[in-house]
Amino acid sequence: MAKRPHLNELNLSPGKKARLYRLLYQAGPANGTLMILPIDQGLEHGPRDFFDAPESQDPDFEFRVALEGRFSAIACQIGLAEKYYPTYAGKVPLILKLNGKTEIPSDDAPLSPLNATVEDAVRLGADAVGYTLYVGSARQDEDFRQFRQVREDAERYGMPIVVWAYPRGAAVEAKGGKDTIYAVDYAARTAQELGADVIKLNVPKLDPDKLQKAPKVYQRDWTLDQALDQVIRSAGKSLVIFAGGEKSQGESAIQKAEQCMQAGATGLIFGRNVWQRPLHEALSISQSFYQLLSRYA
Amino acid sequence: MAKRPHLNELNLSPGKKARLYRLLYQAGPANGTLMILPIDQGLEHGPRDFFDAPESQDPDFEFRVALEGRFSAIACQIGLAEKYYPTYAGKVPLILKLNGKTEIPSDDAPLSPLNATVEDAVRLGADAVGYTLYVGSARQDEDFRQFRQVREDAERYGMPIVVWAYPRGAAVEAKGGKDTIYAVDYAARTAQELGADVIKLNVPKLDPDKLQKAPKVYQRDWTLDQALDQVIRSAGKSLVIFAGGEKSQGESAIQKAEQCMQAGATGLIFGRNVWQRPLHEALSISQSFYQLLSRYA
């Protein structure tokens, strides 16, 4: 079972260490774990994600959930950060997502363009920046260069980087798709190699058929525990947080979260599973995640 | 019914707030609404828009209409701003449109290139800049990056940004076209996410057939009121102004404007409906819009 790296082992610059310390030990569960609420789906998927839970269309709702649900941080794009975060500044940490796109144009060779900068994050008092990296896209060369600029700025300002490490694009599809253990594993290592401090991964889906076009060593049956262990190891000294994806039944989401944490993850990033509910339900499931993470000091 | 956000709720920097205050409370209806006269069609459509109203070919005509028709501001490209605005400087506020293009080349993957900068706007004494964002275009990544530069400059200089949020391009057409509630709604949210202060939207057209390729949650009958409410909510704390589009009968334009304002819009941006008429008619319809907006303090 992979061991969760400790902040002191990461050889971070003082600025990065100070800010990550805030996220790990002074907010949310405050025990070295991370509990992140993302609200970037309005850009990535469009308003359709809000239809089943009308309250959620107002960004203030998610900020309120982040605060009252005792999250370690809320992650959003610059527009929401500028207009909604000021009311919550100091009360709940901010992860400024620096890039994003709509889902309208083709996803064959995706690239997520920068919409904000590390300087914006510094100005707003954010404690980390977020970056979506499309590993395996035909445009990954542009992506890597764009990320380099972010990494350099983050180094200069002592700002931790959370990488949304997403295998994506036609070549990934040809090798079994974005959810195979192969694809997620490669994405985890790539993010580590390029300099992520925290890596957001989706939980691999265990479909042996899809591995037939993956490299040979991956072509076997995997248990979820094995798969989680593998990708966490591939992230090395980058902390791993797992995403919940679409809204699911509360029980199954919590069970999966438990497995992730036991495998060595540092935390969870659950969005739709939380805010696609009325306030009291959203706070209730937040409470469940909080209690879960509290057991992983 | 969506509530119109108040300037004080927007968490704007002092420069942005001061300039928006001028537009909202010291010009035009001066009651917190916006009444904008755009004259960028000479570039976007070419001189053909002026044929039925020959006076309108001379840009001085539109500046005169803006002044005598008591508009909150006139919006135009740098060329007109340099040569015609100086005569009107101080008398009617200027929104400098920063990008634009001709309609001659293919619109399959549109991108509106920058023709001017925020610095130009500052130098000319403008109170806002305008930016056309083609949401969903295959080149939206370039667009987002270009917009980021504008947003950063606008932040530095305290200059409000009005985003012309236009769903556009082949992928948008494939999902029902630029006028569906789906397309306009996504454009509104995108502009909010990227940091617009004011968002110009076209009024959605309510054709259920066109929604068949839109996401499922949009596939139902919408009343205009519902549609307007939805897109205004998707704009969040970005103020919404609605466009009139092509010249229509005075009555129907005013009726539609009324619905927009009741739905929670902050203002109107009517060009061809105003200046594609002889001066006295143009001033007369301006007067109608002015009176209408005066009722929405």
Added chain:
Amino acid sequence: MAKRPHLNELNLSPGKKARLYRLLYQAGPANGTLMILPIDQGLEHGPRDFFDAPESQDPDFEFRVALEGRFSAIACQIGLAEKYYPTYAGKVPLILKLNGKTEIPSDDAPLSPLNATVEDAVRLGADAVGYTLYVGSARQDEDFRQFRQVREDAERYGMPIVVWAYPRGAAVEAKGGKDTIYAVDYAARTAQELGADVIKLNVPKLDPDKLQKAPKVYQRDWTLDQALDQVIRSAGKSLVIFAGGEKSQGESAIQKAEQCMQAGATGLIFGRNVWQRPLHEALSISQSFYQLLSRYA
């Protein structure tokens, strides 16, 4: 009939005004008109343009014609300006052409790349810069951005900009070609919108058949006077100069020039019609143009 704008009406910065004043009132006819000799065809068409008039292959020939023919200015690319202009500096004003290309590659989506900068023009003591804008090209977005940089530099240094406004590219061809009143008219307006101080236009060709794919309002018979009036109005407060195109019989060229000036043009830019002749003929036709312009104070 369009009125020629007066220098005082253009709201120019002091630097632009001082330099345009030199071109309009202190050189050539010196009565507010412009008489420009262009020698950029060696790049745009290649040496073939010089075969029928061997003297013209030596750039010094054109500089001599510009001086002895009493032109308001000579327009050329950086290479000729660096090596030939110094001999004539102070005696005949220079318009430094900043971009250009050869005619060898396909013209389907043309873009004229920058070969020199406004700074070069300042260093050489030029009184204006020239820029070729391909309106309607599939690459017009790059063109507009490139022009923006030129415009900003020109603003900073107080340097007037002469835009060679050329409709061009596959989409223009599909709508009737580069010589229709529709195409030239749109080009004139576009140059005005982007910030040209002077616009060089080709005289529209009046072929009703070619207008069948143009917007409806253009689809009628035009007299040359009507067409000239229309495009000059579309240029607004940007001064218009008309080109002569290929060498023609002296009489017809002068007759056409007369019509242009009567329609409200500010001047003429005749190259091949002048320098594709032996010296005495070149000076003789220059003299005719000079006399013609002298009547339009």
Added chain:
Amino acid sequence: MAKRPHLNELNLSPGKKARLYRLLYQAGPANGTLMILPIDQGLEHGPRDFFDAPESQDPDFEFRVALEGRFSAIACQIGLAEKYYPTYAGKVPLILKLNGKTEIPSDDAPLSPLNATVEDAVRLGADAVGYTLYVGSARQDEDFRQFRQVREDAERYGMPIVVWAYPRGAAVEAKGGKDTIYAVDYAARTAQELGADVIKLNVPKLDPDKLQKAPKVYQRDWTLDQALDQVIRSAGKSLVIFAGGEKSQGESAIQKAEQCMQAGATGLIFGRNVWQRPLHEALSISQSFYQLLSRYA
């Protein structure tokens, strides 16, 4: 037989000389040879390279092998350098690899994007930077320009450049592939021409059939000694190190290494042949390479 160039013959700037001196004479065999351990395969091939030797998935393993195996330097990307190198700083020299990519997208026209800068290398105390140059790729123009920036920065900071000179892309395949003596030879010369200080080459594969589409002068039988001699000469005053490629039997790897050194190579860069083994085996084969190199003072 090609003579190995001496550090004093290379006309290096003081900074480059000082750092190369450290690599050649103060680390590893310390006799003017180089023994490099690369760990960039996690990015280039993905985690699959670690499956047969699970310890190797943890980057700390390779750093430990580099130290205990007495290597001249370890070469890795910025992510590993930031998080793992600090523990080893001062004990084993670092070559910071500046560019890299995943193997997922098509390799038809490869380009390896910059993930780090020479400034990063300086900040981390590295003694050289590494750069992968894809000679013959359809995108080699971008590559050359990207390399130029690296070379200029390296000159400014006195940082030696190790070029991974790889013939690659569709045009290379059409001429016999990346492993022919023709392809490797051209790559060696190209790296020299562009300014490499050290060139990493793969050992050419001697398949006469594959030379049928190479230039005529290459179309003959080559012995390995002849081929090694040729490519080392093509590198001129750039020092050559040879790669071992995939893991092979210890004996054959050492035998090939011997031939390389006898042909005039300056050193060896063996990764998978070393770290795709348990620690004691990895150290054992390192010891063999160390002894081999010790004989080439």
Added chain:
Amino acid sequence: MAKRPHLNELNLSPGKKARLYRLLYQAGPANGTLMILPIDQGLEHGPRDFFDAPESQDPDFEFRVALEGRFSAIACQIGLAEKYYPTYAGKVPLILKLNGKTEIPSDDAPLSPLNATVEDAVRLGADAVGYTLYVGSARQDEDFRQFRQVREDAERYGMPIVVWAYPRGAAVEAKGGKDTIYAVDYAARTAQELGADVIKLNVPKLDPDKLQKAPKVYQRDWTLDQALDQVIRSAGKSLVIFAGGEKSQGESAIQKAEQCMQAGATGLIFGRNVWQRPLHEALSISQSFYQLLSRYA
């Protein structure tokens, strides 16, 4: 017969004049002619050019030939200049070639990327920079822009520019190919227009069949003298040097050189004809060229 321009007629800046004076009057024949030894073929063609003359593979050989053969200058890329030139600094002038490419990828739309800068040339004490311009390539717009940057830097530092003016690409092939008088003539004029100080041309090949797709005025029989005269005139005040191309019999090369000089060329640039021979032969043919040029004071 075209007259060779004199240095004093070129209106050069002091720095350019001082450096060209060194090349024309203080090195090589030192009588106002130029005798240049290029060694950029290792990059442009690969090591294959060295196979028939093994000594030539070592760049030091060409430097020695340049010195002992009393050349005006040696022209090479940055890699050779850094590692080999220092030994010869002060003894033989250097022309630093700033761009170059391999012949591996397709030549349909060639662009020669910058591998070095004018600043590099200044730092190394070079007396000129070299630039390959592919006239007529579909990418000539990029080329012209890239050249502009070089020209500006060269102006700032007073560094003369030698342009390798090569018609190239699919459109050139479609009009008869790179060696027609039409193609070479256009290339010469283009280089002049863009600001070359010295232009390297290939001697046109006189094949009337190939002119059938050239502009009409070129479609006739040309003698070599006529062709040389024409292209030299098209270069205007840019000095012309002719290339020898592939190795030929000594006699025919010298005879062609004689014709070039009589036509008004300023000098010769012969590479393979010189260094693709053993040292004594290389020096012998250099001596012949030297004597030939000595007669053209």
